[in-house]
């Protein structure tokens with residue numbers, strides 16, 4: 043990563059405005075505007091998760107008496123407009139690391155629970171965007187420098203289950219990855235073609251084509267096998283080769299159904315010990331073109347994580363989401379002890395841009411991969427698309443091909459690819475293994 047350009051008087055933060063907007067689930071979330079002395083505007087909206095890791099930075103929500111069933115963000119917004127605005131006004135927006143350190147110190151807690159990670163992140167991201175605007179650069183170039191030209195392999199969500207849908211599927215996410223595409227735009231075309239075929243196949247089999255939180259279908263399927271069979275068939279019927287042109291990715295979000303030391307598949311009606319759960323996943327990885335599994339084991343089942351990594355880590359990307367929470371300290375421990383080989387990056391899990399970028403750098407230095415990611419509650423904000431290119435991480439997970447809160451990110455990446463012209467490179471299959 044290149045250090046941001048040195049600021050001038052024109053990049054001094056003059057105005058900070060926090061406001062309450064709504065996200066893709068109809069819940070309130072924080073949006074922040076930062077205006078610099080030269081008039082440059084940076085605007086960022088904060089996403090929100092449903093299946094959250096226990097060690098995530100704290101999203102400040104109002105008490106139960108507040109609107110939206112206790113999910114209000116009025117206190118977080120008040121912090122942006124009050125204490126945080128007073129702290130950052132007059133600071134140079136070009137000094138991202140200095141600003142983020144000041145926000146962390148102002149909050150004073152290890153988990154950003156006093157001011158709220160949602161309040162802090164909104165200011166952190168809006169500042170970066172304002173500084174990029176002042177430097178007359180797109181965000182990916184401002185943060186990533188001249189070498190920021192790698193378009194990520196998209197993990198496209200096509201079936202939702204778990205905490206993201208009301209169907210019986212125990213696993214939270216099933217995704218397709220167009221590893222055989224030559225460009226990002228081509229990857230989006232291939233993904234959306236399969237999405238349409240899948241819709242027809244589900245309808246023909248008498249399934250609902252209603253969608254879950256991330257825009258993937260939420261059919262009344264019960265098992266991973268049934269779901270993967272549908273996906274392989276849809277890929278083939280569209281005219282692509284499973285595994286060669288388009289691979290599969292799963293996020294079981296295993297912490298969500300790990301109870302009392304057992305993986306409780308309530309939808310399937312089966313309980314599996316950690317060893318049986320790992321064996322089940324290894325079987326799926328061998329039987330289907332599954333190239334990556336996120337949170338295969340629960341955040342509190344580190345032994346299970348290590349066993350599965352030793353067993354299939356040489357042939358499958360194993361990405362830690364809940365287990366690392368985009369937290370560099372947790373990630374370092376995981377790297378040292380063989381917990382997976384990849385990290386999911388969610389900016390709101392840690393609460394500042396600087397810390398999220400540090401997690402990517404730590405992963406890359408260890409020969410691990412990093413996957414830039416949305417949350418299940420999103421907005422039209424496209425910052426993560428630019429961050430994927432800025433970090434050169436080569437992979438992005440940002441939902442289905444049918445809802446604006448998700449397609450906004452794909453469309454931003456299509457624009458970035460066009461802007462980069464001949465210098466653009468598409469990460470493709472190589473993105474999945476770094477070492």
Ligand SMILES: O=C(O)[C@@H](CO)OP(=O)(O)O
Nearest residue numbers: 091092093094416417418
């Ligand atoms: O588990 C996940 O990876 C995410 C995003 O897909 O879901 P949530 O934002 O609900 O944590």
Ligand SMILES: [Mg+2]
Nearest residue numbers: 293336337363
């Ligand atoms: Mg996850």
